Amino acid sequence: AALEATGSEFLGLLDRLQRGESDLTLGGERLDLPSGGGDTGNLLRALSRSAASKRIGAFDAALIDVVATLFDYIFDDPRVPALMKGLIGRLQIPLLKLALADREFFSNRHHPARRLVNALAQSATDWEGAFGTGTGLYRIAEELVVRIQSDFSDGTGLFAVCLKELEDFLARKEHEADGRTAPIVAQLENRERLEIASAMATESVAAHAANGSLPESVRQFLAGAWVEVLTRAALDGGQDGALWRCALATMEDLVWSVAPKAGAGERQRLVRIIPTLLRSLREGLDRSGMETADQETFFAGLVRLHAAAVKAGMVAGTVRPEAAPAPAATTQPRKQEAAVPRFAVAAEDAGESGPLAGLARGCWLNVRDASGVVRRVRLSWVSPARTMYLFTNHQGERALALSRPELERRLAEGSAALAQERPLFDRVVEGVLARLQSQEESEA
Known part of the structure; x- marks a missing residue:
């Protein structure tokens, strides 16, 4: 009767397979295995079916079948590029x-x-x-896989070292990617500051601008x-x-x-504040870039209003004459400077909730454009x-x-969605367990 191979013989066979050797035997039986030692061919499936x-x-045979099934799922996963499947296959x-x-x-x-x-x-x-094969990711992935094939004996240490090197590589690439977006980020930051500042300003004048008792020219101003x-x-x-x-x-x-001045005290106060008021108005308008001619038109009307x-x-009951409407402010276009100081403004409802719940920097979305093409973006x-x-x-x-x-609109209508795929190995383990459970139920 054929003898069962010892544990050391079996592990020795695996060592030789890992090194890519061919013409192997186990317990006197020749192994009929595909050449290449991995790639996207299921070497373990061939091993489990060989004579x-x-x-x-x-026990070992059952475990080979389970791991072979894991690789069946990996090789069948449409989301993983074929070249990466080939590298992962060399880790069988x-x-x-x-x-x-x-x-x-x-x-x-x-x-x-x-x-x-x-x-x-x-x-x-x-x-x-x-x-x-020319991408940096492929090159480092291949380097790590070759090292594992060459140096792995037992334990998790080598895998942990290779994982750290891959994570460091990906972190460097992410840092480089962030550097490429820095000019866009600066523009968007300045745009946001401008929009928030404008909203603050508009809100601050809203009550007076809507006050019908004020002269129309002042409200427009x-x-x-x-x-x-x-x-x-x-x-x-x-x-x-x-x-x-x-x-x-x-x-x-x-x-x-x-506003109408009811008594001598108010009239005296008006006389006192006019020089400071005019100076403050001019300084503000100069900073905003309002044309000098437009300023003079406004100040001429303000004299009549005073x-x-x-x-x-x-004179009780006198109807206040209306000055000519203030000219539209012709300001020089503001350049969005690269280093506008921050100011302490918190946008309302800025906390992530509703459609944006769970959204964080580094997460991935699938975004569909108007033509129906879906992009994966970070x-x-x-x-x-x-x-x-x-x-x-x-x-x-x-x-x-x-x-x-x-972004809220796109998430709500479905043209953008969080990419929440489970990690590959978690998916395939769940698939294998479900398959084994189904087999047990059918055999019961």
């Missing part, structure tokens, strides 16, 4: 040896070998464009030119800065100055106030910037 398999102990023998010696291989999601396979598969899946002044003040020093406080105080003085305010307070940057989101591919290229409302 020599009857020389293998029952080392992974089998690990499974034979380490019972936690199947149950421990944090096992270094499992994490390495997951990282290899996921990084290749996230790669946009052709994943070829506040809603136009003075919003620009407040916006610039917010950008230059924030809402706690001296420029912002001065601009608000100047606005209040302006509103008071054109005269009317005094007269209206002295959330590379979130603006300080969480109003802008920048997505790129793994290389930090093909940037896609979305405002918060636009």
Whole structure:
């Protein structure tokens, strides 16, 4: 009768298979195995079906079948590029040896070998464009696989070292990708600051601009030119800065100055504040870039409004004459400077909730464009106030910037969705367990 191979004989066979040797025998039986020692051919499946398999102990044979089934699932997974499947396939023998010696291989999601396979598969899946042998990812993956094939004996140490090297490589690539997006990030940060500053300014003048008792020219001035002044003040020093406080105080003085003056005290106060008011108005308008001619038109009208305010307070029932409407503010276009100081403003509802729940920097989304093409993109940057989101591919290229409302809309309608695929090894282990359970139920 044929003798069962000893444990040492079987492990010796695996060592030779790992080195890529051919013309092997086990217990006197020749192994009929495909050449190449791996790639996307299931070497373990061929081993379990060879004539020599009857020389293998029952437990080892069962374990070979389980690991072979794992690789069946890996090779059939459409999400993993074929070249990466080939590299992972060359780890069949080392992974089998690990499974034979380490019972936690199947149950421990944090096992270094499992994490390495997951990282290899996921990084290749996230790669946009052709994943070829010339890519940096392929080169380092091949280097690690060759080292494992050459040096692995037992234990998880070598897998842990290789995992660390791969993670360091991916971290460097992510850092390089972030560097490529830096100019776009600077533009988006400045855009967000400008939008928030403008919103603050508009809100600050809203009550006065809507006050029907104010002269129409003043209301137009506040809603136009003075919003620009407040916006610039917010950008230059924030809402706690001296420029912002001065601009608000100047606005209040302006509103008071054109109201009817009821008595001598109010008229005397108006005379006292006019020089400071005019100076503050001019300084603010100069900073905002309002043309000198437009300023003079406004100030000429303001003189008439002040005269009317005094007269209206002295003569009961006098209707205040309206000055000519203030000209539209013709300001010089503001350049979005590269280093605008931050200011302490928190956008309302900026916390991630609703459609954006679970969204964090580094996560991946599948985004469908108008033509129906789906791209896999990484959330590379979130603006300080969480109003802008920048997505790129793994290389930090093909940037896609979305405002918060636009991103919420896309997520709600389904044209964008979080890519929540489970790690490759977790998926295949679940598939194998489900298959084994189904077999047990059919045999019962």
